[in-house]
Amino acid sequence: MDFSFTETQGMLRDSLARYLRERYDFDSRQKMLAMPGGRDPAIWKAFAEELGILGAGFPEEHGGLGGGHVDHMVIMEELGRAIAIEPYLDTCIVGGGALLAAGGDHAATLIPGIIAGDVIIAFAWAEPKSRYNPARIETRATADGAGWTLSGHKSVVIAAPYATHVLVTARTGGASGERDGVSLFLVEAGTAGITRRDYPTVDGWMASELFFERANVGPHALLGAEGQAMGLVDELLDRATAATCAEAAGTMRRLHELTLDYAKQRQQFGQPISKFQVIQHRLVDMLMEAEQAVSMAYQATLRLDLRAAERARAVSQAKAKIAKGARFLGQSAIQIHGGIGITNELAAGHYFKRLTMLESRYGDQDHHLARLEAMMMAEAA
């Protein structure tokens, strides 16, 4: 058993943490949100060129640093601490994971682009009626001789407004809800027949509704075998979920620190409110949730390479636990801050908003508990 990080992972964490402290403080983030397009593209470029972190999880033969899930976890936790609005999860973890699984030309041409900060990938898996079930999709892809024609509506696609490529799930067969017949495509963002409605989210990200209206893509857009993508989609979503757990753990730790600092300096009834036992116990309960979130992020991350059922159990346990803890911690942080916590003026409120969205990203507590219960039912049968 060993929970220590490698030297490379330690350096990765230190350099990213330092960069974010210096360049991604609350005021800087607020300025980024107000920029045209809702972000500062120079930051992503700096991740590639100054920090060199975008290749952390790619094998050396593709120009990466040869790291794996733990490296992703380290990065996500730091991004969570800064409530950064950078598409590392979408591009490097999900997009990169899909490219590595596909191999071939795609991987050879696009992975260097990701590492250089030029290629940004968004993951379009959800639809208006899918809720958190990736098989409940109606977007269709039909073979048209020269390639594929895609039609359908993908919802709340994070990072789509500035992505260069979109990873899309679509049906090449079967009906909504069936696992057979789901295929995975990688399409260029500017493809004719794709229209976007871009918008900010309540937690400061940019996202799009994507409408495919007989969008024609080449034969190579299909990743993997036709109709057999659900295994890979599940794996990508489990990795995304584990990464979200790490991000949430970072956000929770930071929000707890901010709340503790505030409680120590806020004076009421002639003393800091941190002197009141009811506040102390709440701060302790928050700490316990934050620490368990970190533990669960480790647990899920370290089990990502197990076989599918064990991986799913690890990830869903982590997300179910963290979704509940994140809600408690976020609400407690606002309660301890009092009125000022409800305003946009302090960082705490923005951390709360982000945590609220992370609760349900890639499935809320109910979704992941249901997944665990389904496994139990299968055992009982």
Next chain:
Amino acid sequence: MDLAFTPEERAFRDEVRAFIADNYPAELRGKQDEGEELGKEDMLSWHRILYRKGWVAPAWPTEYGGPGWSATQRYIFSEELARADTIPVLPFGINMVGPVIYTFGTPAQKERFLPRILSGDDWWCQGYSEPGAGSDLASLRTRAERVGDHYVVNGQKTWTTLAQHADWGFFLVRTDPAAKPQEGISFLLIDMTSPGVTVRPIITLGGEHEVNEVWLENVKVPVENRIFEENKGWTCAKFLLAHERTGIAGVARSKRGIERLKGIARAELDDTGQPLLANPFFRRKVAELECDLTALEFTELRTLAGEASGKGPGPESSLLKVKGTEIQQRITELVLEAVGQYGAPYFRAFPEGSNESPIGPAHAHRAAPTYFNMRKTSIYGGSNEIQRNIIAKMVLGL
């Protein structure tokens, strides 16, 4: 004990129901359905209709313009308003400063202010909290110095709800800095158009401009605008806090909120494609919430019955505040859960009048902002921690 209404009470209920159906402004209904922001005139329109009917201040004594209803009638009235999903009558005049004025004011003050509170001609705001005085309200520092026949007021108030529309504000100010915290405070009525009053917006987590900072710089306030004795303002404040807490349970509104939640959960689908309300996890949470609300409702009814038999609102109202706000917050949590991924798009990116409609189903647009915003309920009006302190001290004698 009898839960049934008498025939008279049933007739009253029918009368109220018919009046609302016939008189609630269609324009207001439309704006509510569309989720539009309501302006000052929108908020006042329903107030004025109730005023003309004589129903705007159900709890006021008849001599000041109240309808003379029993506690049961007031309960029926508030139930019917919530059932019809009317906008609430703003509390600052009717529920807050009005009762303070008719309880502690001089005949001249009553005559001057009460009619305009009833008619809605004066919009009131509340100047209590300060940046350094929240839960510890008595530590407030806004200073009022007596100079001849007026006070000169200097200080800063915060969380002043809808002060941007206000004609008048009622303020707690320190008139004797040497006295103990609660003994040197006075209750002043300040004309918000006075020179030296500045209102600055505070934008809250959902992007709303609901609350404000109010800066007071050498504001001259005639002594005749002081309610009750100098340095005895805390008496008015305590009275008002008790008044504020009755009705803060919000039972009828929460009933309406749960109906709305169920409607959303019938329209939304779960992971298997069945209506979310049929999902065993989700429906159990709604059922549990309904149990909580029923418990609150009957606790409030018992309190009302106690009031009707002559006991004023006591520390029990703290229980109503804590449980009521927890339920209000829980409803918004479940609505946000219900809308799933469409809780994320920020509807204010598509302002009214823009060519584009917001993203996702209409019932999802405000789910997250409302959830964020409703965190205020366990903070305002005496935080829920303070309410528990009150119960510990006043009920348990600890």
